[in-house]
Amino acid sequence: MKPLSGRVTSLDVAALAGVSQSAVSRAFTEGSSISEAKRKAILDAALKLNYVPNSIASSLTTRRTNMVAVILGNLDNPFYVQVLKALITRLQARGVQILTFTVKNGSNSDDALMRVLRYQVDGIILTSAQLSTRMTGICHDRGIPIVLFNRYIPGSSASGVRCDNAAGGRLMAEALLGAGARSFALLKGDPNGTTSQDRQRGFTDCLLERGIPPADILELEGQSTYDGGHAATLRAFLDERHPIPDAIFGINDIMAMGAMDALRGEMGVKIPADLMVGGFDNIDEADRWPYRLTTVRQPVDEMTEEALNLLDLDNPGAAIQPGIDIKVPGRIVWRSTIPRPVDL
Amino acid sequence: MKPLSGRVTSLDVAALAGVSQSAVSRAFTEGSSISEAKRKAILDAALKLNYVPNSIASSLTTRRTNMVAVILGNLDNPFYVQVLKALITRLQARGVQILTFTVKNGSNSDDALMRVLRYQVDGIILTSAQLSTRMTGICHDRGIPIVLFNRYIPGSSASGVRCDNAAGGRLMAEALLGAGARSFALLKGDPNGTTSQDRQRGFTDCLLERGIPPADILELEGQSTYDGGHAATLRAFLDERHPIPDAIFGINDIMAMGAMDALRGEMGVKIPADLMVGGFDNIDEADRWPYRLTTVRQPVDEMTEEALNLLDLDNPGAAIQPGIDIKVPGRIVWRSTIPRPVDL
DNA sequence: TCCGGCGGTGCAACCGTATTCAAAAACCGC
DNA sequence: GCGGTTTTTGAATACGGTTGCACCGCCGGA
Secondary structure (H helix, E strand, C coil): CCCCCCCCCHHHHHHHHCCCHHHHHHHCCCCCCCCHHHHHHHHHHHHHHCCCCCHHHHHHHHCCCCEEEEEECCCCCHHHHHHHHHHHHHHHHCCCEEEEEECCCCCECHHHHHHHHHCCCCEEEEECCECCHHHHHHHHHHCCCEEEECCCCCCCCCEEEEECHHHHHHHHHHHHHHCCCCCEEEECCCCCCHHHHHHHHHHHHHHHHCCCCCCEEECCCCCCCHHHHHHHHHHHHHCCCCCCCCEEEECCHHHHHHHHHHHHHHCCCCCCCCCEEEEEECCHHHHCCCCCCEEEECCHHHHHHHHHHHHCCCCCCCCCCCCCEEEECCEEECCCCCCCCCCC | CCCCCCCCCHHHHHHHHCCCHHHHHHHCCCCCCCCHHHHHHHHHHHHHHCCCCCHHHHHHHHCCCCEEEEEECCCCCHHHHHHHHHHHHHHHHCCCEEEEEECCCCCECHHHHHHHHHCCCCEEEEECCECCHHHHHHHHHHCCCEEEECCCCCCCCCEEEEECHHHHHHHHHHHHHHCCCCCEEEECCCCCCHHHHHHHHHHHHHHHHCCCCCCEEECCCCCCCHHHHHHHHHHHHHCCCCCCCCEEEECCHHHHHHHHHHHHHHCCCCCCCCCEEEEEECCHHHHCCCCCCEEEECCHHHHHHHHHHHHCCCCCCCCCCCCCEEEECCEEECCCCCCCCCCC
């Protein structure tokens, strides 16, 4: 039985199996009414013809594509690679495909979203990038659930999951204070991202409350990446515009790692003896031998799980809940870049 | 003008603009015959209604989805993240969307491919994982171009792009020999991957030709990841079953980095004084201060470019060429883990 | 004035599947 | 066997666009 070339449709299978096209459709649809004998025969015929149902066509009638869009801002940060991995794993297990989009970091993702909408995805997960409330409105009208990952849009109806970044920033401030640091620098992240802003706010608020002089803010020039952190650190300390503090808080791990390498490699600073370093995210790399970075862990698994719950793919078109905002707590992971106080 | 809730179709736009539904379709199709005035009017109406063309529906008649599937095996290896990034950038620039799939490393990707086929993608890029020739046959019959990235299937009609891994392995052997190494270990990768096999073969062949004793092959237990390389190195050298050689060749950078950290962190080995390390890939991380790994660079941009050329998305249904196999050369990137001979 | 040609337009026939509806078939207890 | 259920079944239609085709109006050249 030569596999026919070109497209094979349900009609071809129907002809070969001697049944109607509807029967073929039913044979491939879970839980539809068809006799076991006929289903077997149809599946046999389908196999002979290498027939695979056309999801595009079926999406047209079912109004479900079994695709969700994942919009990413920054694959240079391993944290988001980890998020992507977690999402892929979970979604694939439910038979949902992933349409991957990227947007330039810090750019508005409205046009990306418009492209997404053409594809009639069943849901959208947005990590990074801004989004206008007009867009969330459009998605809402069309009944497409949209979940923000680690960001929120004040005054929007979109749901979201995020780490409690402000609380995490406080945790880090407390950890560093507890280890004896009294002067601080803060390696700033994307100025448009609520994530970095919140971490920074939590950190500086904590210092303020304790009556500690505010942290020296190290502005970022490029992206919030390894290279960005590396460059900003060199620029700040090498030309002596900034005094070297007791401790530096990198707004995320990858930037903190860039800072560490700049400090140790180019400047001969000992960590933590001369200077302590704190990070945020707990990416895999933070645990490696050269870094052993003390950081605030974001529970990726829990967060992606919650994100998919919010997406609620099983209840399509269910009345979309108004802006549920889930905040999961982070916690300190102690490693070598901050000496752990004995009393903890 | 309240944006209507629910779906908005071209018929709604046609009604509002006072034209036929075909006109709406033409207004959104580049290069179709429609007067400029009417097009403007239609686009206005569309904007008012927040209309976006339904790609699913149009795919049904055009037989093009503007989606390509990217099948990934191992996002734990930053090299493939880099590949993914490069593919996304290039494809998005052409208005092509990416359907991302992962398959367990080393597992057969036939079933993944079957899922892919349902979505009528315009092309498939496969990095990692095996593929039966039956599958490549099915794709061929359906006119779906499929490009293998850094792998090949002997005796298959599928096209592919890859780094000249065997030649790269030789380059590394020569580099290490030139630096004075005479005894070798090789940190093995995925036994099913042609990529690692070829690199290993090139390396060992070169040693053989020079009359050097064969490399001590360090078997991998888990995945070919950082942790895999780390664990294999510890296991091999710590219990003294293996003598410490002059040099070790990590079959890819991420494993070499794991090995370096094991050697320096757990065993106090100095690199390159006590032992040289060579890698393969030239991932971004290899250039960072703690590693500065001498490695064989894979030209990702060139390779992804070639892969998309092979996909030939602009000529749909063009007679699919029989198995074009493009091999691009790698080259040594000299850094600190192998002392560079002065005469080079 | 007539005619060929051409850009613009709407009608209607698809694309490949899901699903409704009514008819046919199978099953049931008596 | 028979009326009444319940399950299977196929014909027909819908989903939201694209596109071949016929037609219309208009222009320029003969």
